[in-house]
Amino acid sequence: MIKHHPSETLLTQYCAATLPASLSLAVSIHVDMCPVCQAKVEKLEAANARAVFSDNMDVATDEQADQADDVIESSLLDMITSDDSIDEVYSVEPVSINVNDHNYSLPRALTRISHGKFTQVGKLARSRIALDDGHLRSSLLHIDAGGEIPEHTHTGFEVTLLLDGEFTDEEGSYVPGDFIWQDGRHQHTPLTKEGCLCFTVVSSALHFNKGLSKLLNPIGGLIY
CATH class of the missing domain: 1.10.10 (Arc Repressor Mutant, subunit A)
Incomplete structure (x- = not known):
């Protein structure tokens, strides 16, 4: 639920x-x-x-x-x-994507918005949503089974909406439909046993807290 x-x-x-x-x-x-x-x-x-x-x-x-x-x-x-100005009537056709041999049906709201090719880094794959929204960045994020995002906090805010699969962090476990808002007050380490697909919105770079992932912080503004 x-x-x-x-x-x-x-x-x-x-x-x-x-x-x-x-x-x-x-x-x-x-x-x-x-x-x-x-x-x-x-x-x-x-x-x-x-x-x-x-x-x-x-x-x-x-x-x-x-x-x-x-x-x-x-x-x-x-x-x-009776409004003649409405000249486009269409039915919403289901759209599926395949990421690393996982097949997902996209939500209705995403079926007519294009997204880029998935880029892979380890068990993480990201596809940028083609939405011009100033400093906000929207993406589809796929995490393969057994994958995790290293512990991090946020220099802005991050919205994570779980579309399919499951993941957990220090706050608990999440199911499809869960809408999670994180900002500089939070730090977490998302991980998934079975794999998941998320829709994310971020306003600024993540800030990694531990280990080798901290090396990404100087270029975080370029990769968020």
């Missing part, structure tokens, strides 16, 4: 469409996987809709109010389908 969710603040910003694209994508994927957050988003969106109609009615003339009543009573579906 999913135990780790976006904060109430993130969900509110997601429903208000004020999140950066990378974070909005991460929340969207989680919501698709999580019935608990689906229910929260439904309530937030309903509250937003009520607020919009309420604000409009407060300043409306009698004529405008009558027109608003007519719109509300009409079929919303008819309004959408």
Whole structure:
């Protein structure tokens, strides 16, 4: 069962469409996987809709109010389908990827966003998501069975959304759908027995704490 969710603040910003694209994508994927957050988003969106109609009615003339009543009573579906400006209708086809002989189905939100070729370093493989979002970097991260990421903390923040498989760290174990937010207050050593695929968003370089991995810190800004 999913135990780790976006904060109430993130969900509110997601429903208000004020999140950066990378974070909005991460929340969207989680919501698709999580019935608990689906229910929260439904309530937030309903509250937003009520607020919009309420604000409009407060300043409306009698004529405008009558027109608003007519719109509300009409079929919303008819309004959408009669809009000639919507000229692209498509069905979402499942998209699968293969990483080191592991086959994964991508989440619906990622099916129309391209990603680069996976680059391999030991048991880790990363593919950059083609999303221009300023200093934020989004990736698909695959860890082979028995792999781990050396102990590290964060110079910014890191969102890890587990898509498939399992991993553990000092805080516990994670299942598909878990949404984990880490920043400079946290340090951890993710490892997986069976292998996993994650969607990650980072705002700055990781900072490695132990052993030879500390040699990566001087160039961390180039590889995050």
